[in-house]
Amino acid sequence: MNRLCLLISLLLVGLTQSWAQTTYCNPMDISYRYNFEQLNERISYRSGADPVIINHKGEYYLFVTIQGGWWHSKDLANWQYIVPDKWPMEDMCAPAALSVRDTLYLFQSTFEQRPIFISTQPEQGKLTFYNRWLPRLPKDIGPWDPALFHDDDTDKWYMYWGSSNVYPIFGAELDKSRNLTYAGNNPAQAYKAMFWLDPYQHGWERFGPNHSDPIKPFVEGAWMTKHNGKYYLQYGAPGTEYNVYGNGTYVGKDPLGPFEYAPYNPIAYKPGGFATGTGHGNTFQDNFGNYWNTGTTWIGVNWGMERRIMMHPAGFDKDDQLFATTRFGDWPHRLPTKKWTDREDLFTGWMLLNYKKPVVASSTLTPTAPDSIRAGFVTDENPRAFWVAAQNRPGETLTTDLGALCDVKAVQVDYFDYKLAIFDSDSTVYTQFKILTSPDNKTWTVAADLTREPKRDRACAYVELAKPQRARYVRYEHVYTAGQHLSINAFRVFGNSTGKAPAVPTMTAKRQKDQRNTNLTWTKVPGAMGYNIRWGIAPDKLYQTYQFWHDQPSQFELRALNIGVPYYFAVESFNETGVSALSPVVSATN
Missing domain, CATH: 2.60.40.10 (Immunoglobulins)
Structure with missing residues (x-):
């Protein structure tokens, strides 16, 4: 009897524990918060932008614009949302974060006087003042989009910032003996220009889709990385709302320059695919010494600043060239378990199986424009086109036909915020669904069931299957989302088909x-x-x-x-x- 009880208990544990994923997929699968910037305009949408991931004491912390808190992870895949015990100021836009020894430092974008905060227990949301007020700089100078940097070799501290199509990226030394206020006696003279954009020499710094707009471009999102005695001052350009939003770098021998433009720029660039753009982020190292580069990808349907977060493998080559690899950057990649030696090592080789393949929906909302909302949009790799169900109720389905039997290994479900009125991500805001597979559209197997996991909001839900499923048909079965409408802009199926890879083009x-x-x-x-x-x-x-x-x-x-x-x-x-x-x-x- 005791053995039977033990067996039943083990089975129940197995049913309730989620599968330990070994892969991830962009956009990042975090609980993006509903944005309150447009509260007065009654526009509701999830968003996340301007990411900074910090490796603090062997664990990872993700800070994102206007999210009411931050995320904590031990593996770069599973992110727990942390609400600070005492949010001392208004929410943070494009925050700067830095880990030095046992302390995490945090500072917000501002044109006013604001403090630097610290935490020795960020996993518990503990936050306190480090200094009270960083002195005010001249009008319009900032610091907006700040970055904090500590030079381990000299024990000196610096801040970099800038977000403008008029002003440059600025830099200043901070005085540790005076609680990281600006070094020198006059804050108005403590900073200096690091560099400006030069779109007449650097094609990728031109504004617009595929760099086609003559509007003066924007420089923003400073970040500093030191490697082999060189200082890599990074920046985002030319604008967040376009597919060519990327990261570049200048290189110098001193933290405050002079800096030289890297001829290989941009260092992170993803103009094609599902999630386009990867600008304004940071570069960090994981626990195995691998480099990563983060950035922002654009949706921009509900509002121009509707965005998501990206993370790509990065590194320095034998010539100290800084790069991020975005090849198949929004397809499944392996999570790091060791130091990788080739920039393509983390790509799984799992291919997209349902690009523009047929999709059948259980229902579709009848819109004003008949062709503006339909099921086929979930497989067209366009995040700005979407399907809306007739009702947001359990049992609504999307079924995609892969055209042949394939080894299905993972799915990604990206939700879209269609005419919602949610302005706070409270406990009622979460997503649940099931994934079913079938060889013949008749016999179905439950391949994944998110109702067995803790409730959380997953706007870009990526699910690696516990084992590959041999299937031709893959079905999304809805369980729950908050709000009036169920809307999805991408139902992406990954794995491998039988046959051969195509021939080599020229x-x-x-x-x-x-x-x-x-x-x-x-x-x-x-x-x-x-x-x-x-x-x-x-x-x-x-x-x-x-x-x-x-x-x-x-x-x-x-x-x-x-x-x-x-x-x-x-x-x-x-x-x-x-x-x-x-x-x-x-x-x-x-």
């Missing part, structure tokens, strides 16, 4: 008289689902990627290059099975 690159631009042309190959254009400043430094789909044109004007810098290009094709070999590398001829 390409040409012709640089324009304006060296910021290059005309690219590539061959389409049978069986391909899409193509990755890869480029860089040397044949073995193809760190940049622009993803295109097979149903898009096979020529493109790339407008992201730096004048006076040679470039090299190659292309690879991919489908539901895998990725082709890389084409021969070509230089951009004039």
